[in-house]
Amino acid sequence: MKKFGIMVIALAMLVGMTGFAMADAGVNATFETQGITILTSIQAQGNFDSMTDLDWVQTSADPITEVPTLDKGTYYAKTYEEDTQSNGVGNVYYDKTTLVETKARLTNQWNVEAEKQINFVGIDGARVSSDESIFLDGTGRAQNTSEKMICVFAPTVSSYIPAFCNVVDTGSSIDMSVANVGTTSGDRFVVASADTPVEEYHTIRVDMLGDSPSIGQASAYMKGLIMEGRGGDEKMYAKVEFEERTSLDGYIMLFDKNMNWISGTKRA
16 A cells, blocks of 8 residues: 555546536435435444445436336435444444435525535454445426426527436545545435425545544545437437546545536536
């Protein structure tokens, strides 16, 4: 293991931190909404394990089936997963907040939010590993702009919100004997109107633990496939594939990565 680590970046297409201007229309909320809040805090010397697993499917028109016909409207499938565990005894400080809200959200509000902080010092060679990912798959038929957007000027730009099929996957992982790691994740896809864009983000920050560097491996990635029509024509007019990944192995003084994807007819 080299003292200052080795960084490897495999880049198919750099996503700029503002994302792509694609036309995800989002999906409307169901009449009955759900809210889930989970808070976890650990301060211990020992062996620990924590996991979160969320699967969510929602459609605006056609009922949910294994393979939706989607005659009209939009269909979204999302997952969020986090698995953190040590393979032996260590000094552990672990805080995790997970929030799920099925109501329609506005810009800067989220349907899923997750934040975690890990401080760990392994004893007798023990290590902590943590894998986290947030995934969103949305598709929709062409829809009348006047029926989906509040903005009165929108129909003069286009009579239709084009058909789309977009998949974005983001995440990070660590495997460390000494760790000071924080991550945040979130996405929004249930909206009241297409004026609010669909968005997904994930951040990771690996930092010094007191006067000592974090020791071990850390990586983060974002990848996606974007396909979009034009107007009311449901043939494909745009296709974008992207992947960005960073890996680090060694004595880590700082590893800070912020990844964001935003898609909509209106973007600030």
